[in-house]
Amino acid sequence: MKVGVYICHCGVNIANMVDIPKVVEAISGQTNVAVCKEYQYMCSDPGQNMIRKDIEDMGLDRVVVAACSPRMHEPTFRATVADAGMNPYCFEMANIREQCSWVHEDKEEATQKAIDLVKSSVARASLLEPLQSTEIPVTHSALVIGGGIAGIQAALDIANSGFKTYLVEKEPSIGGRMAQFDKTFPTLDCAACILTPKMVDVARHPNIDLLTYSEVEHIDGSIGNFHVQIKKKPRYVDPDLCTGCGLCAEACRLKGRISSEFDMGIGKRGAIYVPFPQAVPLLYTIDPENCLLLKHGKCGKSPKCEDICDPGAIRFDQEEEHIDIDVGAIVVATGYNEFSPVVKEEYGYGKFKNVMTGLELERIFSPSGPTGGNPIINGTEPKNIVFISCVGSRDKRIGNPYCSRVCCMYIAKQAHLLKEKIPDANITVMYTDMRAFGKGYEEFYERVQKEGIRYRRGNAAEVYEEDDLLFVRAEDTLLGEPYELPADLVVLGTGLVPSPDADSIGQMLHLSRSADKFFLEAHPKLRPVDTVIDGVFLAGAAQGPKDIPDSVAQASGAASHVVNLLVKEKIHAEPIIAEINEDACVGCKTCIVLCPYEAPLYDDEKKVVTINRAVCKGCGSCAAACPSGSIKMNHFKNEQIVAQILEVI
Amino acid sequence: MTEEFKPKIVGFLCNWCCYAGADMAGTSRMKYPSNIRIIRVMCSSRINTEMIIKAFQTGADAVFIGGCHFGDCHYVDGNYRTKKRIDVLKRLLSHMGIEQERLRLEWVSAAEGEKFSKTMAEFTDTITSLGPSPLREIKEEAI
Numbered sequence: 001m002k003v004g005v006y007i008c009h010c011g012v013n014i015a016n017m018v019d020i021p022k023v024v025e026a027i028s029g030q031t032n033v034a035v036c037k038e039y040q041y042m043c044s045d046p047g048q049n050m051i052r053k054d055i056e057d058m059g060l061d062r063v064v065v066a067a068c069s070p071r072m073h074e075p076t077f078r079a080t081v082a083d084a085g086m087n088p089y090c091f092e093m094a095n096i097r098e099q100c101s102w103v104h105e106d107k108e109e110a111t112q113k114a115i116d117l118v119k120s121s122v123a124r125a126s127l128l129e130p131l132q133s134t135e136i137p138v139t140h141s142a143l144v145i146g147g148g149i150a151g152i153q154a155a156l157d158i159a160n161s162g163f164k165t166y167l168v169e170k171e172p173s174i175g176g177r178m179a180q181f182d183k184t185f186p187t188l189d190c191a192a193c194i195l196t197p198k199m200v201d202v203a204r205h206p207n208i209d210l211l212t213y214s215e216v217e218h219i220d221g222s223i224g225n226f227h228v229q230i231k232k233k234p235r236y237v238d239p240d241l242c243t244g245c246g247l248c249a250e251a252c253r254l255k256g257r258i259s260s261e262f263d264m265g266i267g268k269r270g271a272i273y274v275p276f277p278q279a280v281p282l283l284y285t286i287d288p289e290n291c292l293l294l295k296h297g298k299c300g301k302s303p304k305c306e307d308i309c310d311p312g313a314i315r316f317d318q319e320e321e322h323i324d325i326d327v328g329a330i331v332v333a334t335g336y337n338e339f340s341p342v343v344k345e346e347y348g349y350g351k352f353k354n355v356m357t358g359l360e361l362e363r364i365f366s367p368s369g370p371t372g373g374n375p376i377i378n379g380t381e382p383k384n385i386v387f388i389s390c391v392g393s394r395d396k397r398i399g400n401p402y403c404s405r406v407c408c409m410y411i412a413k414q415a416h417l418l419k420e421k422i423p424d425a426n427i428t429v430m431y432t433d434m435r436a437f438g439k440g441y442e443e444f445y446e447r448v449q450k451e452g453i454r455y456r457r458g459n460a461a462e463v464y465e466e467d468d469l470l471f472v473r474a475e476d477t478l479l480g481e482p483y484e485l486p487a488d489l490v491v492l493g494t495g496l497v498p499s500p501d502a503d504s505i506g507q508m509l510h511l512s513r514s515a516d517k518f519f520l521e522a523h524p525k526l527r528p529v530d531t532v533i534d535g536v537f538l539a540g541a542a543q544g545p546k547d548i549p550d551s552v553a554q555a556s557g558a559a560s561h562v563v564n565l566l567v568k569e570k571i572h573a574e575p576i577i578a579e580i581n582e583d584a585c586v587g588c589k590t591c592i593v594l595c596p597y598e599a600p601l602y603d604d605e606k607k608v609v610t611i612n613r614a615v616c617k618g619c620g621s622c623a624a625a626c627p628s629g630s631i632k633m634n635h636f637k638n639e640q641i642v643a644q645i646l647e648v649i
Numbered sequence: 650m651t652e653e654f655k656p657k658i659v660g661f662l663c664n665w666c667c668y669a670g671a672d673m674a675g676t677s678r679m680k681y682p683s684n685i686r687i688i689r690v691m692c693s694s695r696i697n698t699e700m701i702i703k704a705f706q707t708g709a710d711a712v713f714i715g716g717c718h719f720g721d722c723h724y725v726d727g728n729y730r731t732k733k734r735i736d737v738l739k740r741l742l743s744h745m746g747i748e749q750e751r752l753r754l755e756w757v758s759a760a761e762g763e764k765f766s767k768t769m770a771e772f773t774d775t776i777t778s779l780g781p782s783p784l785r786e787i788k789e790e791a792i
């Protein structure tokens with residue numbers, strides 16, 4: 001064993017507080033230390049060359065650099081030693097800058113600490129084992145979960161780079177929330193005009209396999225090689241024969257009797273339906289919960305849809321299909337749901353019919369929506385309209401302390417659209433703070449104010465009814481006075497919460513969630529599209545409330561990370577993982593319960609556990625708990641850690 | 650013992666949060682006493698009972714464990730396991746005659762350099778006023 005130790009001055013950063021010659025003196029002559037040198041800047045070329053040369057000339061097989069944090073330069077020096085033919089995992093760093101010279105004020109104490117830290121690193125280095133990273137072949141295809149604008153953008157970008165992409169959407173059509181809007185802030189361009197062409201591109205793309213009305217059932221495997229099982233729900237319509245003519249929907253006995261999810265329950269549909277006229281794919285779907293034949297086995301004398309469908313596309317015997325696919329990378333774009341304001345009892349949602357949510361109002365604006373785009377609420381045109389912002393956002397009492405980011409702006413948009421359609425309407429926005437952070441947003445907010453929409457600061461306390469009239473009670477926090485307004489329409493600026501499917505998708509992929517329950521990115525600033533699970537990326541509102549431009553930008557970012565991965569033939573798997581000594585394992589399954597990633601697998605025949613190398617992330621939790629001591633946590637073995645303890649005390 | 654008592658503290662810090670927080674204290678030049686000797690692990694849940702007992706047996710006056718805040722664990726929920734393990738171990742230490750305060754678990758995020766340095770100052774104070782670990786005295790007497 002020959003350990004080379006290099007102490008860095010980091011200019012004066014370390015040398016001013018640590019007596020470096022003294023450290024060199026204390027370390028030279030320690031067990032296994034073949035050479036101990038000091039240098040101005042170890043990370044510079046001459047510094048790195050010094051290490052390379054010593055490895056070659058003296059045959060060093062372990063190297064310790066005492067310098068800055070390993071979080072800074074461990075990768076640099078690992079590459080240096082590997083260059084000279086040494087195993088990179090036999091390199092060790094002592095952090096004598098961030099955790100010593102920069103934080104202490106007594107030179108003698110700092111020097112003693114540096115000596116202890118370097119000794120500890122030498123002891124650890126002496127016990128480090130050469131590790132080999134394994135090569136894993138990459139499956140050159142991707143899965144995108146969720147077909148909102150984020151999922152659509154990600155799928156198109158990946159497919160355009162030449163890779164097979166599976167886009168799974170649980171609803172009968174792709175499009176997500178954006179498809180429900182008429183106009184989008186701040187430019188007021190028509191949502192359908194910019195979204196529909198992209199949806200059609202998806203359907204026509206030779207590299208995209210679009211799986212609508214489908215759900216991901218099971219995922220295993222890891223970066224480069226995920227195995228995914230997808231459930232394709234039966235539509236009871238033959239996709240090859242359906243022409244999308246819609247005669248069936250016209251004929252359905254339940255036409256106009258079932259509340260439409262796409263219209264937020266305001267509009268009605270039949271048992272056979274498309275969610276909206278521009279749906280992609282334009283395929284009709286029978287809703288088995290309501291269809292008379294599927295539910296009761298009988299629809300009049302004969303099902304009207306079947307009678308009228310010339311191509312004979314209706315298939316009541318269609319069954320659920322299960323599709324297995326292999327992909328190298330996954331993008332999660334499951335989007336958001338609207339916060340349900342039922343829990344905010346004071347606003348009377350669900351009690352008073354003229355209290356509605358932001359998404360519901362979006363459908364009123366839509367020319368293909370329940371009112372044909374006319375501003376008619378429960379039969380009349382409202383004249384006194386109150387918007388209440390931050391419903392379900394920035395509200396610690398209900399557990400949503402975060403800002404939903406889009407509500408201020410969609411309220412401005414909706415207020416503008418109402419004013420345009422009903423010029424004599426009195427429109428008041430009761431807001432908490434105005435957040436118009438995006439490009440063109442502040443300008444749009446100003447424009448809306450100039451149109452005569454009144455903004456009053458301070459949130460609403462209560463909505464109540466008197467003599468069939470609604471009143472909103474609020475406090476103007478700028479004037480410091482309470483006031484009341486009559487209203488024939490109250491719009492709740494409901495916030496965004498994660499899609500309810502985030503639970504199951506998160507569990508399948510072992511994704512972490514942030515305190516707001518949205519998916520957690522690998523780093524809040526520098527890795528906003530990655531997750532801590534290699535090969536799994538995030539796009540759109542699934543990661544946190546976002547407007548459309550940000551969702552699209554993040555989706556393109558996620559797609560580029562996917563492509564970076566898929567262009568590789570092989571990837572290297574990190575060898576810092578747990579290993580099980582099968583002879584010692586007693587099969588108690590403690591590790592299986594502990595592991596957050598299902599890496600330990602029980603072998604029924606041998607009655608022991610083995611670790612799936614590709615899945616283990618190397619936390620070491622299992623190794624700390626294994627009662628029989630059968631688990632070796634590579635690079636952080638018990639004896640390696642104990643050796644450090646013995647040196648620092 | 651006339652010499653001033655300088656406690657020996659061993660710290661096990663997870664790579665992703667607390668170790669990064671300690672680095673942050675460094676980058677921001679937030680000073681704290683030099684007593685702690687830090688050992689880096691990937692997750693605080695890597696640390697088992699034997700390692701902590703070993704530290705005390707070898708003569709440590711205190712052991713500090715630093716992990717990520719709940720919900721922030723790089724490995725989903727490793728820190729919950731750490732919490733459980735440390736709670737049990739604290740009771741065990743009491744039985745061994747070691748004050749529970751000598752084992753401290755803190756969640757420090759990568760951004761909380763200030764929290765790290767303050768915690769170090771405070772912890773060092775606590776241990777200084779507690780005096781040397783009873784285990785260390787037994788060991789020294791034996792020598």
Ligand SMILES: Cc1cc2nc3c(=O)[nH]c(=O)nc-3n(C[C@H](O)[C@H](O)[C@H](O)COP(=O)(O)OP(=O)(O)OC[C@H]3O[C@@H](n4cnc5c(N)ncnc54)[C@H](O)[C@@H]3O)c2cc1C
Nearest residue numbers: 146148149150170176177184185335336358540541547548
């Ligand atoms: C009332 C309102 C008005 C808005 N107006 C604007 C505006 O004018 N301009 C603007 O920029 N932004 C606006 N926004 C924000 C905009 O809706 C979002 O930025 C955008 O929809 C986010 O897109 P997404 O693809 O991330 O999510 P979504 O649109 O929510 O799409 C997610 C998709 O994933 C699918 N899905 C979910 N779970 C699964 C699963 N398990 N398997 C398969 N598929 C799944 C869903 O069915 C859905 O199709 C508004 C928001 C609201 C609430």
Ligand code: SF4
Nearest residue numbers: 585586588589591626
């Ligand atoms: S905890 Fe240890 S003994 Fe128990 S099953 Fe896992 S490896 Fe085997």
Ligand code: SF4
Nearest residue numbers: 595616617619620622
């Ligand atoms: S080291 Fe962590 S990730 Fe790997 S098997 Fe053990 S518990 Fe699972």
